[in-house]
Amino acid sequence: MSALNRLSGSTVLLAFCMATGALAGVMAQPLGHAAYLVGKLYLVVVNMAAMPLLVVAIFFGLRQVLDMPRPGRRIALTAALAVALVGACAVSGTLLGAAVMPGKHLSPQEHAQLGELVWSEGNALSENSVSLMESPDAGAAMGDGASRRESVMRGLLPDNFFRVLAQGNTLGILVATLLFGLAFASLSRERTALLDGIFESSYRALGIIIDRANLLIPVLAFGASAYLTSSAQAATLGAMGGFLLCFMLSAIVLSIAAMAVISARAGLPFLSVLAEMKGPLLVGLASGSATAPVPHAIEVMSARLGFSRGVAELALPFGAVFLRGGAALYFALVTLFVANLYGRPLGGAELVLVAAGSMAAAFVSAGHGGAANVAFAGLTLGLLELPVEAAGVLFVAIDLLCDGLRTVLSLLCVCVVVAWVSDGLSSERAAGRDGTAGRAPLQLAFSGMQLMLMGSCMVLAGLLIVLLGIGLGAR
Template identity: 30%
Template sequence: MHQHRFLLPGILGGIVSGILLGGFLPEAGQGVSFVGDLFIRVLTMLVVPLIIAAMITGISRLGDVRRLGPLGTRTLLYYLSTTAIAVTIGIVLVLIIEPGTSGGILQPGTTEPGNGLTEQHHAAGTIEEKIRSEDRTITDLLKEVISGMVPTNLFRAMANNDILPVIAFSLLLGGVLTTLGTQGKPVLDFFSGLNEALMKIIHLVMLTSPVGIGALVAGRLGEAGGFSGFLPELLNLAGYAATVIAGLMLHSLVVLPLLLKLFGRISPLRFAAGTTPALLTAFSTASSSASLPVTIECAEENNGVSPKTAGFVLPMGATINMDGTALYEAVAVIFIAQMNGIALGGAELGIVFLTATLAAIGAAGIPEAGLVTMVLVLKAVNLPLEGISLILAIDWFLDRCRTTVNVWGDSVGARIIDKLTPDSN
């Protein structure tokens, strides 16, 4: 991870440069915005192959899915459950707080010329009217979401960046491959190698992120006409960051300690004290994978987790358990919709819930990996990718916060599963 040593200073430098350029020279900011657009295009290009490779590789780490046993089954159920809880917290908070509808941003129905949102506002009204006119029940919404996971043509779905069916197919293929023994091994090795190659590409892309993020920020400020036009969006950004942090705190300081107390049978304060080195490492590196050795050591040496459980649960958690990332993505997607005056109905919120939960499984444990899966979730509900340009200004900090929550969730899970699986000791 040494190549990411200067990533944070670089991103901060890019953000400051973008703010200065777009704030004082709006036309110049708009002129360099194409560099930021190129950065987003590269991330978009990686989404579909990353989903397929990461999902299949993640499933393969479970071994033969028919023989998961108590340890594997409980680990999987814990990770899916806590991630789903985190996403629910994020969705509820962002819908209650509505950070994207304050600070003077144009509301749905506004058609002021030159704001670039007229078509999106019209789309918002269309979505809202459709949902109201159909008067669909929860069952109807569930049927719609589930039906959307089974495409008539998988390659067409991939070409259209239709994410849900790609995720469903990847999980199915990965599960089946684990049951084929020697016949499935070459295919799993291929996807494992593809996953490693894509991770390397993402590492290289993230090395260019200071320039890409700086250009996006400069372009956004330039389009707003400089500092004066950007002030309302800045107020919204503060509300967005506060919403994400509130959600992360609620999940990490209330939900996870409660689960730890009930099922892990240990004082949350004592457990947190033993996990502190791993949490500090996670915050400083913004990487679950880089924190893994420290996380395992803290679990075994400080918190009494058996080596068998720690060796199985924590590496898997660093790969597929991303509570903080899932919560952040749910908040960010709905925030972007609010900023653009797009009303998300029950079906769309259901898709956000599913894709944010499943995208967390495919989020690599590297800095800013949530940015890649963010594109995935936005695509799933047809929201404008340009909205990412605003949240990138604060994402460098939120990335560290959500990674810390990811590692905390992994550690809590290791203790709980260790206590619930007596034969793991």
């Protein structure tokens, strides 16, 4: 099984699956669609196991963090770093977009292609779609400001924990778990010993399920590549190539910067940290799921890089939902692309508004993933009175290419928070290695008198057994 795990996490194999998937999308579309369906089933299994695992991890993480020195300061530092990192990603995207100006230098043919796509898809959505029962998430994302605020408040403060569980509302589940976890952490360990054992067993079992499901990552990479090449139009990808290049390069640069910070805090070479982090990063890149790489990331950050396990178990589940640095970068570049596409010049004050709006949209979109992120770009576009339909049509077509890098950047931002907040705590890696190295074979040493006494006891015990057998036989 370990060989299969190494094979499924191989960078070469994933690249090969993506390349062959692209060919299958052009030459054998049914095969590509079948593989994409299997990949979607993988995401269903992983998300099914990841959510309860994250809930249990938050319970354990809260207890360990509250037992640390100055827990209030560490929790406040975690929140402040999360806001700062999301803001830094939003500002980076705004500055880069203002300098590169994606969407500004399109050829007339590319401009006409995008305009035709927006016009045709927009008319199809407005004329041919009839919704008898509107989805609450869709109405909140695309509706008026009051409905958005109501949806956000309902997600932050759920009035019924079982309802958010049934609906799969990630944001509401984690907020409710935080409240229950605080009450759980306030109890003594003697009173929660039985529950601790149940949680520990559940944690291990769910981790095994995710490890086994991750064997299907190459199938997901093959199917996603085939689906993209079979469904996307080459002209659309060419017209959006400037945006894709700008987003991918900026996400990679920011990810490298985050890895450098983690390497410095861990006191390890950059390549060593990259080798340890390869597993969760590949899971996030191939799946695009915010929760799928979290269990593996907790193990890597604590057992292999030496950061506090309590901080990792508390920050990584919450950060996967709330700390969306990749989404902030994406929203900023989307806004500037649409502004350049429609010839809207932006001044300094409007660029500040773009950065602030992208940061706010990243937090408001907490709990949503995939193409649902595109709808929340309307929050920033609405501030500049830009058409929201352009984002809804153009960026859904290429979202599959951006989803993995968004997830990777967001995950690394959370890992930076874990590395920074763990400052001053004992190294989990050092403790683990010392514990392994310090194990010695069990040795029993007896003196001569002790051996004689033990031998006499064994002889007497044997005689008693013989006499007992004789007595039972005589009866």
